C-alpha cells in the first residue's frame with residue numbers, strides 16, 4: 686500500500702479568508718474517497734491541491750510521494766488523472782472524441798503534429814470501449830450531450846493509467862438515466878483490481894459509486910468527518926422516510942456523521958457490480 690495523497694495541516698488563504706483551514710488528510714493507494722459538502726466548503730480547492738494545480742498557503746501537501754513546492758509539477762501531473770468542468774473548458778469544441786482521449790498521452794488538448802505510438806492508440810481504443818464511447822468516436826466534442834461529454838472527460842482522465850484519479854462532480858447536471866449509467870461505469874471501474882486511488886467530489890450520496898471505501902465531509906473549509914464510508918455515512922430510517930438525500934452540515938458541536946437515505950448497499954463498499962465492462966487487458 687502506497688500513500689498517494691498527504692495533507693499535513695494545510696490551509697489555503699484567499700483575500701484574507703481561509704478557504705481550507707488546518708486540513709489533515711491522507712489517501713492510500715487502495716482507497717477510493719468521496720468528498721461531500723455544501724457549496725463553498727472547499728471541495729474543489731482540495732482537488733486543485735491534489736492535482737498539483739495549486740499550492741497551499743500553509744502546511745505540506747505530498748502527491749504520489751512528492752512534496753508540492755519541491756517537485757516539478759510538469760513531471761507529476763501526467764501521473765494524475767483529473768476530470769472537472771474547468772478541465773473540460775480547455776478541450777477544443779471541434780476535437781473528435783477519439784482525439785480528446787488520445788491527446789491525453791501528451792497531456793495536451795487539441796491534436797497537432799504529435800506522433801502517437803501504437804501503445805497510445807491501443808490504449809485509447811480500450812478506453813473508448815470501456816467507457817462506451819465507440820459510437821461517438823468521430824463526433825466533435827462540442828456537439829455531445831452533457832452526459833456524453835462527462836464520459837469522454839473521464840475516458841481522457843484514465844487514458845494514461847494514472848496513479849490517482851480525481852473527479853470533480855462527474856455527474857453534475859446529468860439527467861437520471863445518464864447519471865445512473867455514469868455511476869455504474871465508475872463503480873465497475875473502481876471495483877477492478879487495478880483501479881487507482883480515487884477521489885470524487887459530489888453533492889449527492891446517491892452518486893457514490895460501488896467500490897468507494899471512504900468519505901470526507903467538508904464544511905467551511907474544515908473537515909467535519911473522515912473515514913470509512915460505513916462509519917462516516919449512517920443509514921437512518923427516519924431520514925430515509927423524509928427522502929433527504931443530500932448532505933448539509935450539522936452544527937460543529939453536533940454529530941459529524943452523515944445520515945443517508947440512499948440505498949444501503951452504498952454502505953457496503955464491497956457490494957458493487959462486477960467489473961464486466963473493464964477487462965483490464967494489457968495494451
Ligand SMILES: Nc1ncnc2c1ncn2[C@@H]1O[C@H](COP(=O)(O)OP(=O)(O)OP(=O)(O)O)[C@@H](O)[C@H]1O
Nearest residue numbers: 699700704722723724725726727728729730731888
Ligand atoms: N481564488 C479565489 N479567491 C477568493 N475566493 C476563492 C477563490 N477560490 C475559491 N474561493 C472561495 O473559496 C470557497 C471554496 O471554494 P471551492 O470551489 O473549493 O468550494 P466547493 O466546495 O467546491 O463549492 P461548490 O460545491 O459550490 O463547487 C468558496 O467560498 C469560493 O468562493
